Amino acid sequence: MANGQQRAGENLTAFRAWAQSKSDVDFREYVYRGQLKRSEIFAECGFGRSALAQNPAIRAELEELEAALRKRGVLPAAGGGSDAVDNKPAIRDGQAKQRRQESQRLNSLEQENASLRAELGKAKSMLERCKLMAAFLDETGRMPR
Missing domain, CATH: 1.20.5 (Single alpha-helices involved in coiled-coils or other helix-helix interfaces)
Incomplete structure (x- = not known):
């Protein structure tokens, strides 16, 4: 059985592989309330939500990914001021x-x-x-x- 550090490395590798396998169109399916839906991401990566709280590397990479997606226009801008009302949310293809x-x-x-x-x-x-x-x-x- 793997110890915590090995498990954290495996989870980070799984997250990176998941993120690289997706395109902007794929990421639009995960948009929920202005960010990527964590539960679906972690289910596809094969680890629990606690990995985000316990693994700062995953948290940092997820934040970087969301920032990059915001720059490319996949995610709405953070903040939620009057600009958020004007922007229509991305339509998710169920x-x-x-x-x-x-x-x-x-x-x-x-x-x-x-x-x-x-x-x-x-x-x-x-x-x-x-x-x-x-x-x-x-x-x-x-x-x-």
């Missing part, structure tokens, strides 16, 4: 996550289907070869070299 999961599943099924087709082709060629051997044995009574 079905995007499901479509992405279905797309990933479809890709894996297509790969599995292609590998099974290749395996079936090999099996058919082996069967044909065995049929030829059996026919030769029936005709001659000898095994070919």
Whole structure:
């Protein structure tokens, strides 16, 4: 079992990998009340909300990520003054996550289907070869070299 420092490093690595795998469009799905929704992030990263409180590196990187997203216009500006009323909140596509999961599943099924087709082709060629051997044995009574 990993100690606390190792676990913190693993959690930080998981968070970094998650953040790098997302585009601005993906981040728009996580916007909630002017910031990224922590519960969904941590669920996808595979650790609990307590990691944010106990791991200052994750907290700092999350704040940097949100600041970068604000600069790019993905997140609304912090503060919530009169500017926040004028800006419309980003519309979240509730079905995007499901479509992405279905797309990933479809890709894996297509790969599995292609590998099974290749395996079936090999099996058919082996069967044909065995049929030829059996026919030769029936005709001659000898095994070919």
